[in-house]
Amino acid sequence: MTLGSVPMRYKVSIDRDQCMQCMRCVDNCSYGVYRVDGDKILVDSRKCTACHRCISMCPRDAISLQERPVDYRSHPVWTAQVREDVINQARTGKIILAGMGNALDYPIIFDRLVLDACQVTNPSIDPLREPMELRTYLGKKPSRLEFKKNDQGDVELATELAPNLKLETPIMIGHMSYGAISLNAQLSMAKAVAEMGTFMGTGEGGLHNALHPYQDHTIVQVASGRFGVDIDYLERGAAIEIKIGQGAKPGIGGHLPGEKVCVDVSCTRMIPLGSDAISPAPHHDIYSIEDLAQLVRSLKEATEWKKPVFVKIAAVHNVAAIAAGIARSSADAVVIDGFRGGTGAAPKVFRDNVGIPIEAAIAAVDQKLNDQGVRNEVSIIASGGIRNSADLAKSIALGADAVYIGTASLIALGCRVCGNCYRNLCPWGIATQRQDLVDRLDPEIGAQNVANLIHAWTLELSELMGAAGLNSIESLRGNRERLRGYMLDEGMLKVLKVNPVGA
């Protein structure tokens, strides 16, 4: 016991005057915080993850939760988190894994960018009475169009157009695999995107039969483990996405622990029950940009060039040059995942320290593709830390065509960002395969919540555009004139190609 125990992270207490002993907290907590002894509910605060399930289910608001009830001596360098990580590693000698996205207190560039609005000279537009065009097409756009006259003398398009995805709103749901999240969570999202006329990613876990009715709204993922990938899967998706990297853990592979590989997951991923699903760090058929082009074309050839193929990379230092390579690989869109992207589990040192913010990555990629005259060859999809419609509008103004949301869509299903996704105990029925927990998530209600969120952001985006005098998403895209930097340094403003406030 040289090290002893560290202080508990959360303290849960029950207001005994308010409590009516309905036992909902006991039933709902999958982490085992509560137990009944005679006529008393006992609390083991050490097991608490701050998932808020008990608090949200308590009919009397009798439960309170306090974070870090025990103070450490305050110190700006040796924070409680830093000290506890050292203690953990002194005990175990292992790599620390953690759930959800980057938890370090980096400044958020989105919050230092402000949007424009019209006054006097250029009237704003009221989306209530003017049509706002948010429809977005993802995929290659021809650099020029050729026409010909047909026998009747009508003009026809002679240029052959590449397949594009048609989105009614530039918000898609990012790739969260079946395995990482539950079937009911995926179903909720699938129903929501089908209703809203947009798309969701399947993640690297195959496509469960229950999702087949929504397959025209799914983007199927091909990652380095090739789990669940066969020709049927490729043909079902509306588009195919090659995952090279992920913002939460750039440069490393994925690892679904055997505990989460249940019968249905094993069947969808096509791997044995209870075995670890290991995705290697690189695709072992991609060791160069030429090899990437070969994988892109192999997927197009397999699906007879009918589907757009996206390539997803983590936002890293040379993201712009990498995206320029991708634009020349026959890919139809590049997905950039910023360092705030979420995950079920990632080594903490990667999650918190590797990669760059999405804001800078979008601007750098858009600029590089424009400079090289290939911006029309690929659409840009931004993801990793898009929290609201303001982040969405700013992403598009910086140059993105559309965004993927992940964590926000999980919060719409109940997630409270407790970050224990890897434990298979998610009491909201999202990041778990335990049937009794999964059953807590009703896909019909979940779908409505997610659809509501997308709808609300879409409304807000229309209002923001209207206020800026724009009636089409194309006029906002890459329109950095409508952004100003507030308290951003000169170097950052230069990367973003944005003027400071007042300029």
Next chain:
Amino acid sequence: MEKVVIDAKGMHYTPLNKQVRQAVASGAKEIEINNVLGQRFIADGLRGDVKITINGIPGGDLCMFMNGPECTVYGNCEHAPGNTMDGGMIVVHGSAGDAVAHSMRGGKVYVRGNIGYRGGIHMKEYESKKPMLIIGGTSHAFLGEYMAGGLIMVFCMAEEPFMQDRGIGSGIHGGEIVIRGEVADRLLGVGAKKVEFTETDLKRLSPVIEDFCSRFNIDPAPLMNTNYTRIVPSSSRPFAGKYTWE
């Protein structure tokens, strides 16, 4: 329907595959493709019950995502034949490049000669689907890396020493690698271990040896003994001990 013959001379892979698909759609049971020279993705994503003969040297990713057909190559192959293949068969009367049978999940790949680096990488099995990569000659490094299921056999029928390259079964967590002769310990990758090749193993794998030999007109007798090394995962969860939770 009778045999369809395609002359691939100077042809790009897309029109070539279109012709192959058309032939299969119209009921061809046999397709012969002549003058193949570097065309990639032949039979990519192809389904059906058809025998394809390739005369020449196909480019990378031969039979990728393929499910069903049987493809015989009279020549060498470029890299990754059988990439993410689902079912069916590839028989190569020659040698093949790197990443042969990459992520293959079903079917068979037989190579008469040698293969390059990372053969059978991340092959995996599920229920009745057990992919097989059988090699007449030898293999370069990292054979069966990250292997999650299926069977790799290397007969080392060329000159001795049989297997010289290292990293065999690095990160293997399922399936088995069977190599003729002794395999030095220093050639094993992290997570791989050697076990004895028994009479029971020989009995179990005899049909595979015989089928391979019959495809290439080789006498199976010298291969029908227990002079093999069997390499299997030391754990089905190779990375389980590497991490601690926050």
